[in-house]
Amino acid sequence: MSDRVRIIEMGPRDGLQNEKTPLSIADRIAFVRALVGAGLSTVEVGAFVSPKAIPQMVGSDEVMRGVSQLGGEFHVLVPNVKGYEAARAAGAKVISVFAAASESFSRANINCSIAESLERFKPVIAHAKTDGIKVRGYVSCVLGCPYEGAIKPQAVVDVAKALWDLGCYEISLGDTIGVGTPRQAREMLRAVGGDVPLAHLAMHFHDTYGQALANLYAGMEEGARVIDAAAGGLGGCPFAPGATGNVATEDVVYMLEGMGIRTGVDMEKLLATTNEISRLIGRPPVSRVAAALNAKNKRMASSE
Ligand code: HMG
Ligand code: MG
Numbered sequence: 001m002s003d004r005v006r007i008i009e010m011g012p013r014d015g016l017q018n019e020k021t022p023l024s025i026a027d028r029i030a031f032v033r034a035l036v037g038a039g040l041s042t043v044e045v046g047a048f049v050s051p052k053a054i055p056q057m058v059g060s061d062e063v064m065r066g067v068s069q070l071g072g073e074f075h076v077l078v079p080n081v082k083g084y085e086a087a088r089a090a091g092a093k094v095i096s097v098f099a100a101a102s103e104s105f106s107r108a109n110i111n112c113s114i115a116e117s118l119e120r121f122k123p124v125i126a127h128a129k130t131d132g133i134k135v136r137g138y139v140s141c142v143l144g145c146p147y148e149g150a151i152k153p154q155a156v157v158d159v160a161k162a163l164w165d166l167g168c169y170e171i172s173l174g175d176t177i178g179v180g181t182p183r184q185a186r187e188m189l190r191a192v193g194g195d196v197p198l199a200h201l202a203m204h205f206h207d208t209y210g211q212a213l214a215n216l217y218a219g220m221e222e223g224a225r226v227i228d229a230a231a232g233g234l235g236g237c238p239f240a241p242g243a244t245g246n247v248a249t250e251d252v253v254y255m256l257e258g259m260g261i262r263t264g265v266d267m268e269k270l271l272a273t274t275n276e277i278s279r280l281i282g283r284p285p286v287s288r289v290a291a292a293l294n295a296k297n298k299r300m301a302s303s304e
Helices: 011-018 025-037 060-067 081-089 103-110 114-131 153-166 182-193 212-222 249-258 267-281 288-302
Strands: 006-009 042-047 073-077 094-100 134-140 170-175 201-205 226-229
Touching (some): 011 042, 094 114, 103 114, 114 134, 134 153, 153 182, 182 212, 226 249, 249 288
Parallel strands (some): 006 042
């Protein structure tokens, strides 16, 4: 496994959407700038969703404009045409539509059925095509649902294929509540890979039960090469009770570099970014690598 892996940084969107206190626009922009400076050139920076649903993402247009001069690829979530218009006006070049493999989660998250959500995405994707904007697609609850429990791989295949057929260039498979284990992750990826080329699948694994790295490794053995991760292990969805953060970017980078896979990420800068965002939200990072490196740096400083 010595080829390249693409990391999509989720901290400013999936991470901050789940924080009780919204950060200022300036802090959100500084977070993105620091991530890009650490070598994470693809970053999901915001969401054009209902301010009632996710108040933390209000001001995503200002964040988009604030980062537009940085050299990077910036993604934003868009649930409908209203969100699309706002994203385009803010200069978005890549948007993500988001569906689910579970009816109950779809209802809780975006207030419609899976079929209705796919209908809603059709005009969004058509406009995006005309405007030269790329569309990524998410499927949530691919390894379990907070309301329905187990989810059949075929349900994931159906939604992933529908998004692919609608024209999404990449399908990100979300273990929204972080319950999956490697065998399940492998089987799900194999199943989806039968209808969507594996090179166009991303793994978006939350780490609630501590399985995310193992699940990513299993997915990489299957051939998947795109990983969604969030600095500091931030993340979660207010409509997915019990879910905790995404797999931490620093944990992913440490694992990949240890496997001889170059990430282009400067670990020292990423650690500084993680520490700064943790200071702003008032909680230490949950990632093992950040804790280990911070402890090591402290030991070295005290022995000088
Ligand atoms: P709805 O209430 O059915 O929508 O919500 P509506 O069309 O009836 O509109 C209701 C109100 O929302 C109206 O305002 C609209 O203007 C407004 P009012 O007249 O009441 O003042 N509205 C909007 N405002 C701003 N931007 C918009 C927009 N659309 C409508 N785009 C809706 C449906 C989809 C809008 C809502 O449920 C929503 O915004 N949901 C988003 C939920 C969300 O962002 N969840 C977190 C992201 S998903 C996730 O985290 C999972 C992921 O990480 C992968 C994984 O881990 O699995 C991606
Ligand atoms: Mg997520």
